[in-house]
Structure formats: structure tokens, C-alpha cells
Amino acid sequence: MVSALATCDVAAIVEQIRVTRGWSQAELADALGYSQSWVSRVVNGQQSLTIDQVRKIAHRLTIPVHLLRFASVGNGPAPGALARPADARAAGQDKGASTTRRRDFGKVVAMATLPLPAASANSDIDETTAPTLHAITGGQRRLDASSPARELAKAALGHLELSGRTLARARGTPFASEIAAASSEAAGFAAWLHADMADSGSARTYYRVAVDRARQAGYGLLDVYMLGSLAAFEIEAEEGQAGLTLAAEAQRRLDDTDGAVHPTARAWLSCVRALGHATLGDTAAARHELAVAERSVAQHDNAEPPWPWVFAFTEAKVASYRALAAVRLRRPNDARSAFAEAFEGGPSSSKQQAVLMVELAQAHAEAGDADEAFRLATAALRIGTSLGSERVVDRVRRFRRRHRRTKAPESDTLDEMLITHVTSALAP
Template structure:
């Protein structure tokens, strides 16, 4: 039922479509989702936001570009939690912005049109020339919006098709940061550079290029330190820790989590603490330290239950909740060869929903391992086959590598489902 009045429930903002739209500042989707949730006509929506119905129609159809000030104004009038759009409350309440600074958003977002066509040609395509950007208070937000848009594309596009555009964008931010070095805007632009470097690292991880991924993660940490944002620095160090654990070096990963913890300090936000505890749990479970991993998961659950676990700080977009902790508990269970605990935790994490996309395929392989350990061979290889199809279709070396690792580790009976999977694996990889 539509909810015409009052505050929309917190879970409304964590729905998949809205989560993506909020992360990328896709106002067309946000405005339309709020309208539908409220049961408003387009005319009623126009009256609430204070614009004409034709203007609102163009926004919803993606035909009307918005300035940063308009995004803030509409978000306030629709009661969109402003922190989810990555604007500070202070900035959101500001008025009378310099019109030359308003142009930063449009100018930088327009620059993405220069790089997006190059994606089809792959990462080796020549980078298009970038215009110099007039520095202003909105420059960092505009640069981050581009990274957010690229991150949104990652859900449906092969990483190799995005890597060229992401690399060019990172080059743009790096150049802009050099120009901003002795200005008040340097810390915010450094934070934007850190986020872009972290996303570029993620793309190279998916492409199976661990060396380049590691280099970009380290650049993300350097930029985060330059931003003087301890939470962002801890997040990037923790992300590198998760990467090292995932690529087979849990000892190094755990050492990095300790450094991330020092960055957070004793009074850090519970979302950050819960997430880092879960990363530690993965490292310890990879080493077979079951009791220590359990303590880390318990610490994460305690953080989730804290009354102040709300309004998560950037770069976290949503608070760390019990479903997210359950996902990490499931991964730890797979590594500790506790299949029944892992399957139960997967069910708690996803509530029966089917994981989708490249990351969903990675999780399907993890779930396949749990089923195989529990003796449910047919379901294990059904999940692995589905994940393999996604990996091949999306050209994800990360997914394909996980599937191959799963097959090498299997030592059970050669059932019909196993033989069919082997034929699929051979056929897909040799095509």
C-alpha cells in the first residue's frame, strides 16, 4: 500500500533499485520511486517539489539535467535522507551558491560523455582529452558522482569494458588534485581520488589482474591519507585487507586489519567497526581459527545492535545490519568447512532471494561449496554451473577462477551433475 504521509520506512531506502540510485545520485529513479511509494500523481509530485509538471516529467524520464543545488532542494522536499546522497547536512542546507560553482557539477558530469564511448574499445583505447575543471566547493561531489555512475554500470557490464573509462576518470581526478594541492578543496578531491582508485582496483580484481589491483588499492590508501579522513583511510586499508585475504594471504590481510583498526580509533562509528570485524573473521577462518572468527562475528553483531548504528558515515552508504553480518558468517562457515552453519547463514543473509550479477555469482560458488561439503552434490554443481555461465557472459576472471577452484577442491562422487558440469566447463572455456 502507498504511504502518502509520514516518514518512509528505513528499509524503503535499502531496496536494490534505490540503493543503486542513491549511490549514483540517479534522481530520475529516486523521484519516481518516492512518487510511487507515496501514491502521488505526477501533478501532486510537482506541487511537492515546487516545479512544473512538465519539468518533473522530464526529470523522471532522464531528459532534464539537475544542478547540485536542485538535487539538494528536491531531496529535502521529498525527505530523502541526505547522507545517502553523500552530501553533508551543512552543504545540503546551504543557499545562494555561487553560480560559477554550480557549473562544476554539470561540467564534470558532461565530461563523462568523452570517456564512455571508449569503453567499447576496451582499456587500451586512447584516452580522450580532458578539459581543465574550475575548482569549487562542488567539484569533489561531481567527480564522485562520475565514479558512482561507473560503479552502477559495473553491475551489468564486464569490468574490461569499464576499465578504460575508470582509468581515464582516475587520471582526471589525479590531475585535478595536483591543481588543487594548495587550495581548500584538496582534501575533498583527494577523497574522490581515493574512491576512484578503489573502484579501479575492484575492476582489475574482477579482471584477474591482481598486481594492478593491488597498485590501485595502495593509491587509494595514499589519497585517503591525503584527504585526512580517518574513516576513509580505514576503509581503504580494510578493502586491501579483504583483497589480500581473498587472494590467499590471510596473514597479511589480518595485519592490514590491525592497521585499519588503529586508523578507526576507539570511538569509531559502529558500522565501520562491524564491517572491519567481519573482514577479520574472514582472515581468521581462512587460517582455521574458528574460535577467533566466531568472536569477530559476535563483535560485529554487537556493533549492529548498538543504538547509534544509524546514518552511516561515508564511504559506507547503508548501515551494517544483521543480514550483512550473516553473509560474512556464511563465508566464514564455508572456509571452516561447517556446511550446515554456512547454508543457514546464507539463507539468513539473502532471505531466499537469488544473488545476481558478478558478485552474486561469487556468492553462488561459496554456497555451492557449502552444499558440496554437506553432500548435496546436485545442488552444488547446479549453483556452480549457473555461476560459471555468469562469469563467462560477463568476462569475469574472478568468477571463473572461483568456479575452477571449487571444481579442483571437490573430491566427492562423480555424479551425473558433476559430469555435466565438467562438459560445460570444458565447452565454455574452449569455445
């Protein structure tokens, strides 16, 4: 980097910043405000730059212009530094080109004495920008409780793109951190919607974006929340070990946050880990994590949840995780008892209620109560299809495969509904 700065090798500078920040080339292009193809040509030394472009890149990447230095004219500037004729770049001998470069260098050196554009130069970025972006995500989350994910996904992705572009314009301003946090929330919601649509690949991608932007924001709890959400997603996909690894990293980051750890954060993360251990069949570890969660929610200061949690983690929430863990550990009686406690507290949405109903159906089936099991699975499928939740539908499919030889009063109805769901998706 020192060498690149010394020769104004913008291509090398830009590429090193991209690698250091862990950006893709598309994210770098977004930060610079240019197309990905243009950035690719710059990085590969195929695109010459004007002085104004050098200054814009320096500003967007927060490179103080005075750090840029230039090699002697005889050596010529590095590729990608300043615009010049192609033949002069190849030969480095053209006298007219050398004179032009000398004038250009003088302009840049003079420019280094001028102040960089003030944060207020981005007139559309101010103290209201981040709250506005937060409010949009909040409104979309409220709609998610009663709307099909596919109907929300396009708007959510549009909002994510908007927040990303806004973040790129906000770099170097006092508002960048808050806007990064808002963009992280938007990415997390996009991930949730794609998980609900059973698009695991996209869900993972957006969760990683959410984690990256949470770290750009510098908010420890937001980082923990997004990393823990990715862990929960992997565990739900029955990738227990991957989920536990992510949850362990989230716990380390939680322990590193300033001040005392809020009970809601600790309880939630303990429940995520409990479910991961149960997925791997480790009863003792699952019970230990659930006990930690129960002690946490009982603390007196658990009334108001910390942002970005919306609701406090209550005894009913812990009961729902205890029930889910019991299903995975094949302890149907424990599961049914815990589900009863969880439903008393009331699930947060119809979709979440349907997820719990499928798990409860599994507990009843394991206990030999096929009639109740198929009644619950059928009711959950009705909710899942009405709200377009492939997440719920897939869970019902897994339940039916596991009990494919079981016959019950509701089993024929369930089979017909599953067939109808598949054929309706194929209809023109």
C-alpha cells in the first residue's frame, strides 16, 4: 500500500482496500458509485482515470488526498493513476504526453492542499436518513406477519439496494454508522423472507451481508443478533454443527460488548445453542443451555429488550425452544408439556404458530397420537399455504415423509392439500 500511494497507483490502492474490507467487486463498485465492469477495468489496469475520478475515489474510500504521491515523470505513473494516451502508457517516451502528465501531477498536488468535501456535501444524507430506513424495514416486518413472503420480497430487496447505495454515499459522514445499521437490518429481513420461501442459498447470502454491515456499523449487539440469526437458520436447516460454530462466535462477540450483557440477548443465544445441541443429539448440553436461558429471563431487568430485539425473551419463548429441543431429542411427552406452556404465551405471528404446530404434530406422532398429529399438521399447512410460507409447507412435507405409512382421519386430507399445493405451483 505504501508503494502504491507513493506512485499514485490507484488500481492497487483500490484493490487492496477491497480485499482488506472483505468486499466483493460488486460491493466495491457500489461504494465507488460506478459500474462493476468499470471497476474491473480500473483494477486490471485497463481503465485510465481523470483527476476528478481520482479525487472522487479518494473521497468515497476516505483516502486523504495528501497521502497520494507521484513517481518521477521519467518512470511514469503506475497504470490506473491518471488519464493519458494509450501509446504514451506503452512507451513512456512521448514528450507531449510527459508535459501533459507533469501538468496533471501539478494539479493533483495543488488539489491536495484543498480540504476534502465536507460531509454536508451529500445533501440527501442527514440525521433523518437512518431513522427513515429503519422505519421502512419495520413496516415491512409488520406486514410479514400476515403477508406471503414472495409478495414482500421484491420490495424488501429494493429497499436493501436503496440502503446499500445510501450507505455508499454516506461514507465519511457522521451518519455512516447508523445507516450501516439500517442496511444490516434490511439485509437481515431479506434473509428471513428468503428462508421463508425455502431459498436457502439467497438466505445465507443476505445473512452474510447483514453481518458484514453490522460490523461496519460498529454495534456489537447488532453483530451478535445477525450472526445468531444465521446460526439459527443453519440449525433449522439441520446443520447443527455449522449452527453451533456460528453461535459460539456470536457468544464471543456478545461477551466482548461493552457493559453488562442484557438478559434477552443471553437467553436468546442460549436457546439457539440449545437447539443446535439437540439437533446433534446432545441432551446434557441442550438442557444446560436451556437452564441458562431460564435464569436469564427471570432477571428483573429483562422487561425492555435491547435493540435490535423487538420483544423481550420471556418464559414462553424459552418454553417453545425447550419443546423444539425435546422433539429433536425424541422426548415426545416433554415436548407436549413444553408446547402447552409456549402456546399460553402466544406466538408472535401466524407463521411462527404454524411452525410450532408442525413440531407439536411431530411430538404427538412420536407419542402414538396419530389423530392429533395429523390434525395439527393439516391446520399448519392451511396457514402455510394461505400465507405463501414454503418454510411451513416444507416442514409439513418432512412430517408426512417421516410418517408416510401412518393412516389417520386427517391423513388423506393432508395428502390432497400437499398435492394441490404442488400442482397449483405448476399451473400457468
